[in-house]
Amino acid sequence: MGEKSLAGRKALVTGGARGIGAAIAAALANAGASVMIGDILADLGKQTAGRLAETGAKTGFVELNVTDDAQWETAVAATIATLGGYDILINNAGIEITSLVVDLKAEDLRRMCDVNIVGTGLGMKHAFRAMRPGGSAGAGGAIVNIASVAATIAFPAIAGYSGTKSAVDRMTRVAAMEAGKLGYGVRINCLYPGLVPTDMGMQLANDIVAAGLAPDVAAAVASVVEQTPLGRLGEVGDMADAAVFLCSNEARFITGAGLPVDGGMGM
Structure with a gap:
């Protein structure tokens, strides 16, 4: 895969202020993409975007609560206005609240569902609307949803989180089928990061x-x-390199897939 395999591409990375999201944003930029950071952590997100700009990447920051439909509309519009297009979405924002099943709290389950499931679903919705023919970007693209090895193994104390990440996996596959059948020109895959x-x-x-x-x-x-x-x-770079691959032309015939990046933990 060429060093600038994503030259000319325009990406929005949710939860991009830190951790895996920030690493993916940096890897996309290194591969030649322009990158918008979306996060609720405004100060940290601006700092992350600033570091990308120092490398010569075209970048920006938009405040984005992924559970809010209106904020998604604003974020997509800001991405197109700032970067000059939109053809990559990294649906990375997520939360994990640890609990044994015997101690589960309804409010914790609802919060994880809201961020991890609703947030991912809204991201795909607004990406489709922008990227499909006739959309505000209209050039097709690629979506990478960040699931988890927790969707593939029975690890104690994360039943709620595992359920939400399993939902991300299923949503990815249904969305990929819809995008193909409806001629959107958008590929959708997911990653299963290890710890x-x-x-x-x-x-x-x-x-x-x-x-x-x-x-x-x-x-x-x-x-x-x-x-x-x-x-x-795992290392953040392991996840970032896999995300870049799924967005690249080298993955042009891959959609509706889940890629384990877990060192074999979920085999």
Whole structure:
């Protein structure tokens, strides 16, 4: 895959202020794409966009709560106005609230469903409307939804999160079928990241300890590594490179697929 395999492409990355989202944004920019950062973390998101701009990338920031239909409309319009088009969506924004099934709280389940499922669905909706023929961008494109290895394995204390990420997987496949049948010219795939030591990943490790499933954080992390055939945690760059591939012309005949980037944990 060429170094500038995404030259001329225009991307919106949700949850792009930090963690996996920021890494994907940087990788897209490195591959030649222009990148809009969308996030509720305005100060951090602007800083991330600023760092991309320092590398010579065309970029910007838009405040985006992915559960809000109107904010999606604004974000897509801002992306097109700032970047001059829109043909890549990285649906990365998500939350994880750890809980044993016996301790589940309705409000936590609803919050994860709202961000992880509704947010992903609205992102695809507004991407389709913009990218399809006759849309405000109208040049087709690629969508990558960020699911999780949690959608493919039975890992304790994340039943609610696993359910939402399983929904992301199913929504991806249905959306890919619709886009193909309706001639939108948009490919839709998803990634299943393994555990990455971002803020969210390490919070999960701490929560596992609090739930009594591991004696300490080191043991919690070691347990994940032990279940991973490649023998290490994931890195943000692992996820970013996979996202770039799915957006590139090298993946031109891939849609409706889920790509595990988990070191073999979910095999």
